[in-house]
Amino acid sequence: MKTSTAAVRDFVVGVFVLASLLAVAYLSASLGGLSYKGAGGFELVAIFDDIGGLSQRSPVKISGVKVGQVKAIQLDEDLRARVALDLDPSLELPIDSSASIRTAGLLGDQFVSLEPGAEDQLLGPGETFTYTESALSLDKLVGRLVHGDAFGDD
Amino acid sequence: MTDTPIHRLGRFGSSWIVGLGRIANFAGGIVLAIVRPPWRVQRVVRAVYDAGVLSVALICGAGFAVGMVLGLQGYTTLVRFGAQESLGAVVGLVLIRELGPVVTGLLVIGRAGSATTAEIGAMVSTQQLDGLRMMSIDPMHFVVMPKALALAFVMPLLSSLFIVFGVFGGYVVGVELVGLDGGSYMASLENAVGFRDDVLQSLVKSAVFGALLGVIATYRGFTSPGNAMGVSRSTTSAVVTTSVWLLLADYVITAFWGV
Numbered sequence: 001m002k003t004s005t006a007a008v009r010d011f012v013v014g015v016f017v018l019a020s021l022l023a024v025a026y027l028s029a030s031l032g033g034l035s036y037k038g039a040g041g042f043e044l045v046a047i048f049d050d051i052g053g054l055s056q057r058s059p060v061k062i063s064g065v066k067v068g069q070v071k072a073i074q075l076d077e078d079l080r081a082r083v084a085l086d087l088d089p090s091l092e093l094p095i096d097s098s099a100s101i102r103t104a105g106l107l108g109d110q111f112v113s114l115e116p117g118a119e120d121q122l123l124g125p126g127e128t129f130t131y132t133e134s135a136l137s138l139d140k141l142v143g144r145l146v147h148g149d150a151f152g153d154d
Numbered sequence: 155m156t157d158t159p160i161h162r163l164g165r166f167g168s169s170w171i172v173g174l175g176r177i178a179n180f181a182g183g184i185v186l187a188i189v190r191p192p193w194r195v196q197r198v199v200r201a202v203y204d205a206g207v208l209s210v211a212l213i214c215g216a217g218f219a220v221g222m223v224l225g226l227q228g229y230t231t232l233v234r235f236g237a238q239e240s241l242g243a244v245v246g247l248v249l250i251r252e253l254g255p256v257v258t259g260l261l262v263i264g265r266a267g268s269a270t271t272a273e274i275g276a277m278v279s280t281q282q283l284d285g286l287r288m289m290s291i292d293p294m295h296f297v298v299m300p301k302a303l304a305l306a307f308v309m310p311l312l313s314s315l316f317i318v319f320g321v322f323g324g325y326v327v328g329v330e331l332v333g334l335d336g337g338s339y340m341a342s343l344e345n346a347v348g349f350r351d352d353v354l355q356s357l358v359k360s361a362v363f364g365a366l367l368g369v370i371a372t373y374r375g376f377t378s379p380g381n382a383m384g385v386s387r388s389t390t391s392a393v394v395t396t397s398v399w400l401l402l403a404d405y406v407i408t409a410f411w412g413v
Contacts, residue, residue, distance in 0.1 A: 006196065009203050016207045020311030023318045024357070031246065031321075031347040057348060109345075 042089040043071065045128045046099040046112065051081045052135025053110045054101055060085050060112045067091060070112060085112060094119040100133035110135060180376070181369045187292070187299035194300055201304030205266035209312055216261055217254075217316035221323025224248055228324070229332050238332075242339035243346035245324035250352045252404070254317040255359035259367070259400045262309060263393055267371040270301050271392040274375025275385035283376075298376060302368035309364025310357050317356070355411050362407060363400050370396045 051073065060068040068087035076082040085099075096117030103110050123129075228244040274297060277283050283293040321343065329336040347353065371392045378388035 006200075010199055012207050013199050013203050016202075016210060017311065020206075020308075020315055023314035024311070026318060027250065027314055027347075027353050027356075028349055031250075031344055031353065059345075 042068075042087045042091060043126055044085045044087060044093070044123060045126065046083050046085060046132050047076060047128060048081045048083060048099075048101060048132050048134045050134040050137070051083060051110075052101055052103075052137055054083065054112070054135065058109065058111050060087060060114065062091075062114045062116065067114070083112065093117075093123045095121045095123050095127075096130060097123065098131035098133065099129045101135040103136070176377075177369060177373050180373045183294050184299055184302050184369065184372070187295045188303060190295065194296065197296065197300035198303055201300040202308055204269070205262070205301070205304045206308030206312060209262060209265050209308070210315065212261060212265060213258060213312045213316050214319045216257065217249075217319035218323040220253055220257060220316075221245060221249065221320030221325075222327045224253075224320065225324035225327030225332075229328060229334075238334060239338045240342050240346075241324070241328045241334060242341070242343035245328070246321055246343040246347050247352065249317045249320040249324075250347060250356045251408075254313045254320065255356055255363060256400070256404055258313040258316045258360060259309065259363040260397060262305070262312060262364075263367055263371075263396050263400070266305060266308075267367045267396055268389050268393050270305065270371040271375040271378070271389045272385060274298070274301070274372060275378035275388045278376065278378055279380040279382070279385060281380070293376075298372045302372045305368035305371065306361065306364035309367070310360040313356065313360035351411075355407070359404060359407050362403055366399050366403060367396050370399070 054070060054073065056070055056073065058070045059066045060070065068085055068091075070083055071086040072084040074082045074084075083099075093114065094117040096119045098115045098117065100113050100115065101110055102113045117131075224245045225241065228241050228248075229238055232238045232241055232244065277293075277297065283297065286293045286296055325336070325339055328334045328339050374388040374392035374395070378384045
């Protein structure tokens, strides 16, 4: 029997399923961010008074370069925001590094910006940033200006 | 006096509920047929070929065209707010969350669903199903189950192809035609799309649509009266019913997903 039509059909169906699964994988991994690209796994914690519009999967950047993402946001026992950052394990951050929440452009998305410090000792996995700077909110700023204590200390 | 409008409404209501019960019963029968050996692998592969492989060209072409339109419409709207850099996010989210599953669903209903109903309906009218029963082959197991299973199985796959081609179509318009930066198109797309909220929602939607189509299309064929008029009515009814249920289900899933 020459190559039966059933065999040809099996092959074509196989190609179809494979191509479609590739499309699913592309959507999930590359677009959906369900990937280990940029190898996370190094977790650090930063505690902020106000995280503004920061959310899970917001990017973490150093000098504008993405080095990780926000893994979880919780309230700690002092009712402050405890933000867990999932970072590239090859990062070497001194213990006096600081974390601040910035906005991309005037109205853009918020992200965590890390500022490396100068000490020789490095932050280990799971440790907490000593210096943090909360989100700068435009409405608070305007409020202060209107009430005339723009340079007051809150 | 048993033909007042109230009586008619009552009859209509109870026959509708009875119909729902029959479809649910039929769906249960399909599930039973799936888990009961022998597994009709060759029948399923053949049905996947008919419903899936033969729809690929249509789905890819339609996806590409829809993506191009989204790119153009999105661009002319976004450029007014100076936000044309977010074009990738707009095209991607619209395709993944809504247009991918819904348009693919409607196209597959028209292409494969109608064919399924018509084929089973013709088998009923030429008494082929009775022939199978005489050889003590259960037509639910031999005819209905492979077709329903194939429709449910190919829907998420075709929808993913549609989305990928749509994103590519948006890229062609946004980057090659209008002159946006390719990097920022892909970056805004990748930043905006999340797995659980968007991709998983899309896959669940198309899987539900596929299951709906599989059950309704085969049910309408299986219960079609054995004549030419009956087959044509069943086919129309399968297409219309499934389309309406698909759009309703789309709203319900979106609402319960909570985003």
